[in-house]
Amino acid sequence: MSQSTNPFTQFQTDADRVTADDDRRRFLRTSLRGYQSTRTATQNRFLDYESARIAASDAKWEAIENLDIYLAQFADKLEARGATVHWCNDSEEARNAILEIIKKHDAKSVIKSKCMTTEEIHLNQLLEKEGFEVVESDLGEFIVQLRDEAPYHFVFPAMHLKKEEINTLFQEKLKSINTNDPEELTMVAREVLRQKYLSADIGISGANFGVAETGMISITENEGNARLTTALPKVHISLMGIEKIIPRLEDLALLLPILATAGTGQHLTCYNSQLGGPRQEDESDGPIEMHVVLLDNHRTRLLADPEQRDALRCIRCGACLNVCPIFKNVGGHTYGTTYQGPIGSVITPHLRGLKDWKHLSHSSSLCGACTETCPVKIDLHHHLLRNRRNAAGKGQGGIAERLLMLGFTVVMRRPWLYRLAGSLGKVGHVLTKPIHGTRIDPFYAWKKTRDLDDPAKQSFRQYWRARK
Amino acid sequence: MSRDAILGRVREALSVKTDPHVREVAEKSSHSLPVLANGPDGRTQAVKEFLPFVGDSLEDHIAAFKILSDKLQTEFIVVPTIEAARQAIEQMREQHQWERIGIHDHELVQSCVDHLKVEFTNTSSNYSTSELEKCDVGISGCDALIAQTASALVTNHSAGGRALSVLPPHHVVVAESSQMVTTMADGFAIIREKHNEKWPSFISFITGPSRTADIERILVLGAHGPKKLTIIMISA
Numbered sequence: 200m201s202q203s204t205n206p207f208t209q210f211q212t213d214a215d216r217v218t219a220d221d222d223r224r225r226f227l228r229t230s231l232r233g234y235q236s237t238r239t240a241t242q243n244r245f246l247d248y249e250s251a252r253i254a255a256s257d258a259k260w261e262a263i264e265n266l267d268i269y270l271a272q273f274a275d276k277l278e279a280r281g282a283t284v285h286w287c288n289d290s291e292e293a294r295n296a297i298l299e300i301i302k303k304h305d306a307k308s309v310i311k312s313k314c315m316t317t318e319e320i321h322l323n324q325l326l327e328k329e330g331f332e333v334v335e336s337d338l339g340e341f342i343v344q345l346r347d348e349a350p351y352h353f354v355f356p357a358m359h360l361k362k363e364e365i366n367t368l369f370q371e372k373l374k375s376i377n378t379n380d381p382e383e384l385t386m387v388a389r390e391v392l393r394q395k396y397l398s399a400d401i402g403i404s405g406a407n408f409g410v411a412e413t414g415m416i417s418i419t420e421n422e423g424n425a426r427l428t429t430a431l432p433k434v435h436i437s438l439m440g441i442e443k444i445i446p447r448l449e450d451l452a453l454l455l456p457i458l459a460t461a462g463t464g465q466h467l468t469c470y471n472s473q474l475g476g477p478r479q480e481d482e483s484d485g486p487i488e489m490h491v492v493l494l495d496n497h498r499t500r501l502l503a504d505p506e507q508r509d510a511l512r513c514i515r516c517g518a519c520l521n522v523c524p525i526f527k528n529v530g531g532h533t534y535g536t537t538y539q540g541p542i543g544s545v546i547t548p549h550l551r552g553l554k555d556w557k558h559l560s561h562s563s564s565l566c567g568a569c570t571e572t573c574p575v576k577i578d579l580h581h582h583l584l585r586n587r588r589n590a591a592g593k594g595q596g597g598i599a600e601r602l603l604m605l606g607f608t609v610v611m612r613r614p615w616l617y618r619l620a621g622s623l624g625k626v627g628h629v630l631t632k633p634i635h636g637t638r639i640d641p642f643y644a645w646k647k648t649r650d651l652d653d654p655a656k657q658s659f660r661q662y663w664r665a666r667k
Numbered sequence: 668m669s670r671d672a673i674l675g676r677v678r679e680a681l682s683v684k685t686d687p688h689v690r691e692v693a694e695k696s697s698h699s700l701p702v703l704a705n706g707p708d709g710r711t712q713a714v715k716e717f718l719p720f721v722g723d724s725l726e727d728h729i730a731a732f733k734i735l736s737d738k739l740q741t742e743f744i745v746v747p748t749i750e751a752a753r754q755a756i757e758q759m760r761e762q763h764q765w766e767r768i769g770i771h772d773h774e775l776v777q778s779c780v781d782h783l784k785v786e787f788t789n790t791s792s793n794y795s796t797s798e799l800e801k802c803d804v805g806i807s808g809c810d811a812l813i814a815q816t817a818s819a820l821v822t823n824h825s826a827g828g829r830a831l832s833v834l835p836p837h838h839v840v841v842a843e844s845s846q847m848v849t850t851m852a853d854g855f856a857i858i859r860e861k862h863n864e865k866w867p868s869f870i871s872f873i874t875g876p877s878r879t880a881d882i883e884r885i886l887v888l889g890a891h892g893p894k895k896l897t898i899i900m901i902s903a
């Protein structure tokens with residue numbers, strides 16, 4: 200993945216490369232098939248999954264449509280319990296807020312549990328530049344961090360790697376033993392990370408939900424790394440997007456099982472923890488300070504779109520990636536975004552600008568598998584169409600597209616011209632045969648992966664006339 | 668200030684109503700949803716009526732808890748008396764050669780371990796993390812057992828802080844059958860009542876031993892937290 204080229208070129212180059220890699224694609228497909236079958240089994244245990252899904256989707260609607268009220272309530276409640284809430288308009292403000300806390304405590308090392316929002320604001324790069332040691336503790340995140348890579352999938356960060364590759368990586372970076380056994384590899388990481396926990400001064404986590412009623416964040420995980428991150432270091436910082444709010448504590452009783460089912464096919468993930476404030480007076484451990492950093496970073500821009508604000512209800516389960524034919528073929532890195540797959544393609548143009556990211560709206564077959572699988576019923580594939588429309592409306596379709604459409608309109612409106620174009624096309628096809636498939640063919644890019652058959656000898660009009 | 672700026676932008680954004688078409692698509696469904704009560708009750712009702720069915724009686728709940736526990740690789744032991752729980756723990760001590768045990772001030776926990784000849788680390792008041800790290804096991808109480816998900820619901824009050832139930836390689840929960848409830852919503856209700864809105868700073872649903880499948884989707888237990896979870900339920 201190259202950062203320097205523009206996002207569109209990078210997407211095309213990477214997509215070409217990954218689609219050509221049959222072996223890796225087969226590997227991904229096998230693993231996603233495994234997800235699909237466990238998920239189906241878990242979903243089938245529900246008495247009424249469809250109703251559960253609507254109720255869950257309702258809870259998020261309620262939050263998003265009253266976000267101002269719930270956000271304020273969330274912050275007030277948290278502060279009443281001794282936490283500090285930092286409101287940040289953009290990435291830079293959030294990075295600075297976090298940096299300031301770390302500096303204030305004269306901290307040396309930082310342990311992190313999984314948090315996609317920190318990827319969004321490029322926190323690690325800044326902290327490392329400032330000379331802090333930052334360690335990702337989620338196993339998948341730890342692996343991609345050692346490889347100096349971005350997560351491949353926002354729920355399964357290292358799903359693209361085979362155990363042999365992880366073995367090589369661990370031997371190289373951690374001087375570990377030579378083993379391809381996932382259990383042994385996991386234990387290597389466990390040992391390394393244990394030491395980091397015990398010495399870290401600051402723990403940084405994300406938040407899956409923010410409960411307005413009680414002023415708590417809720418973290419969903421399987422490994423226990425987020426629990427350690429929020430239990431041992433003396434300062435806990437949680438970074439969350441403002442859209443993570445839910446109205447009431449009881450909403451979690453519904454949303455947590457739904458998130459687990461759609462996310463990994465588990466009926467519930469191993470640890471679902473709600474944290475409201477630092478250590479209280481009558482408590483024996485936990486951080487002495489808790490900071491919640493609330494991030495806007497253009498989420499309000501998406502909220503202002505009455506057609507697409509429902510995308511803010513996303514609970515980041517990753518299900519839409521798992522079923523997406525495009526994701527399965529081009530892989531996660533190709534997107535070049537923090538959030539991959541259909542949801543990433545929908546929200547990235549809002550968060551980072553339509554101009555540079557409009558191509559993502561085309562990374563879809565419009566099959567609607569994402570919309571169908573989304574546990575909170577986000578109208579994903581139609582949003583991709585809306586983004587296409589918006590890009591075209593803003594004249595961002597590009598000169599070529601506009602000329603093409605103009606030409607199309609002219610021809611289609613004039614039957615004689617249409618007939619002429621038909622015959623010319625036939626002749627043209629024969630005449631240009633020698634250059635077909637070569638680089639000087641104007642349709643080279645299109646034909647690279649497609650064959651253009653010879654046109655029929657007789658057009659439909661000719662055929663019809665002859666029949667009469 | 669940024670707070671006002673952000674809330675201002677949110678309000679401005681929401682001043683335009685959500686496109687009814689989008690709302691409708693999101694809500695469209697082939698069947699109609701049963702009417703749910705407003706507020707927490709509605710959610711509680713949804714959890715009960717739509718999520719997996721686990722019966723109403725204690726026997727049903729225990730059976731459901733057992734089935735899921737097996738799947739999760741949680742060791743779920745039902746014993747008739749405190750005495751039997753003490754024996755079960757003594758057996759575990761022998762089998763796993765425990766030398767140091769993490770505990771906290773909790774009546775049930777205390778009465779289950781006071782006969783053991785081992786070193787104790789008590790996490791109810793100031794304790795050293797490195798000492799707890801050396802413990803072979805952490806034994807704690809809980810607030811409830813959730814039948815629908817086979818979870819133990821804990822807070823820092825019922826489980827001796829945030830670390831006792833996650834740092835040692837083995838976590839043992841002792842509970843009574845009267846603590847068994849149907850859903851997670853019931854669990855929240857218990858904490859609501861117990862702490863009367865003075866919430867503990869840490870609440871967690873523990874569902875099976877720590878796990879990961881980050882390497883080729885192959886399940887490995889004990890990623891960061893305990894490799895082993897035992898739930899002992901004393902059936903009255």
Ligand code: SF4
Pocket residue numbers: 461512513514515516517518519520542569572573574575576577579
């Ligand atoms: S859009 Fe829906 S399916 Fe995709 S990650 Fe968000 S909640 Fe999951």
